[in-house]
Amino acid sequence: MTAVDPVPQQEAAPACYRHPKRETYVRCVRCDRYICADCMRDAAVGQQCAECVREGNKGVRQARSVFGGRVTVTPxxxxxxxxxxxxxxxxxxxxxxxxxxxxxxxxxxxxxxxxxxxxxxxxxxxxxxxxxxxxxxxxxxxxxxxxxxxxxxxxxxxxxxxxxxxxxxxxxxxxxxxxxxxxxxxxxxxxxxxxxxxxxxxxxxxxxxxxxxxxxxxxxxxxxxxxxxxxxxxxxxxxxxxxxxxxxxxxxxxxxxxxxxxxxxxxxxxxxxxxxxxxxxxxxxxxxxxxxxxxxxxxxxxxxxxxx
Missing domain, CATH: 1.20.1540.10 (Rhomboid-like)
Structure with missing residues (x-):
């Protein structure tokens, strides 16, 4: 009797870390997690996830008016x-x-x-x-x-x-x-x-x-x-x-x-x-x-x- 080689298992496609049922091959350039189209945010280079964008914005200084208030476009x-x-x-x-x-x-x-x-x-x-x-x-x-x-x-x-x-x-x-x-x-x-x-x-x-x-x-x-x-x-x-x-x-x-x-x-x-x-x-x-x-x-x- 000869041995039969097992059928190789097909590797599962990667999925969005926030939406596990959505296949995707795009990764966040900051955290390297897979992200779907709904979770992608345009960055200067590549795509970022929503959490990384939010985290990055914390360090961005808010624009201020001439006397110290937040700049407002609509009065x-x-x-x-x-x-x-x-x-x-x-x-x-x-x-x-x-x-x-x-x-x-x-x-x-x-x-x-x-x-x-x-x-x-x-x-x-x-x-x-x-x-x-x-x-x-x-x-x-x-x-x-x-x-x-x-x-x-x-x-x-x-x-x-x-x-x-x-x-x-x-x-x-x-x-x-x-x-x-x-x-x-x-x-x-x-x-x-x-x-x-x-x-x-x-x-x-x-x-x-x-x-x-x-x-x-x-x-x-x-x-x-x-x-x-x-x-x-x-x-x-x-x-x-x-x-x-x-x-x-x-x-x-x-x-x-x-x-x-x-x-x-x-x-x-x-x-x-x-x-x-x-x-x-x-x-x-x-x-x-x-x-x-x-x-x-x-x-x-x-x-x-x-x-x-």
Whole structure:
């Protein structure tokens, strides 16, 4: 009897390390593992797997804007802020009572008839106190997203002008700062306007994005000067804003305009002139410090108004 040689076994085709049922002969140039078409990533030389690409990107330094923020191509924060203002305007048109609840009223009293009165020491249960001084601190920010409805003040022109100003200045500022710093600038300017209005005229329900807009104007001037840009446009916009602040003082909240301008200017100076080595720390500390000062001033004024 003669021995029969065994039939040689055919070697199995290699398979993707992530998809074992997919045959492939391509290997990752970094880890040498087999990868299928879905797992391949183009590299400078050959193909890499997704994990090697992810690992390699960890060592790639993120591009930064001129003042330290992440570079942004699309000004999403600007778009979102405009959208929020427009949505709030539509909401107040559908439900006018939102204005009374979320405007910048510092201290007021609602009577049995639903009307608003200057607070007084009364024990009548039909009256109740409302406003920032009486626990409604959310008004400090919500008022910055509300605008005068048609038939009152500037009407639709109020929101139209503010949204144009945000569109005009928001895009270049967001490009300079990055999204996080720009959002901080906008909100702190809005808060600064609300706080000064609360300090000076607490019995008036101010509203509008004008405080934030004035803050953006101040910041645009500071950044343009810091970067050595042609100051013609920045000077024109700033002068126009200051002239409007004075001219409109009799029928708009000049306090909100001035407060926003000052707050925006202060935080812009911190963002623009923070030393490179400690830039992030200085910028963050400046933002927190300004926020703390504004809230402290609000607390002091609220405690004074709460005592009738």
């Amino acid at each position: 999403w924060v600007t778009y979102v802020l405009i959208a929020l203002n427009v949505l709030a305007y539509l909401a107040e048109l559908a439900r006018p009572s939102l204005l009374e609840r979320f405007d910048g009223l510092g201290s007021g009293m609602v009577g049995p008839d639903g009307g608003y009165y200057v607070p007084s020491a009364t024990t009548d249960p039909g009256y109740h106190l409302v406003g920032i001084a009486h626990g409604e601190w959310d008004r400090l920010l919500t008022s910055a997203f509300l605008h005068q409805p048609p038939g009152q003040g500037f009407g639709v022109l109020h929101i139209a002008l503010n949204m144009w100003w945000i569109w005009r200045l928001g895009r270049p500022l967001e490009e300079m700062l990055g999204r996080t710093r720009f959002a901080a600038l906008y909100l702190l300017a809005a808060l600064g306007g609300s706080v000064l209005a609360f300090l000076v005229s607490p019995h008036t329900g101010a509203l509008g994005a004008s405080g934030a807009v004035f803050g953006l104007t101040a910041a645009y001037w500071v950044f343009s000067r810091r970067l050595g840009h042609d100051m013609t446009e920045a000077n024109q916009l700033t002068i126009l804003s200051l002239v409007w602040l004075v001219v409109s003082a009799g029928f708009t909240s000049w306090q909100g305009h001035l407060g926003g301008f000052l707050a925006g200017g202060v935080i812009a100076l911190a963002f623009a002139y923070a030393p490179g080595r400690y830039r992030v720390l200085v910028q963050a500390a400046a933002g927190v410090a300004l926020l703390a000062v504004l809230l402290a001033l609000t607390a002091v004024k609220a405690s004074d108004l709460a005592v009738l």
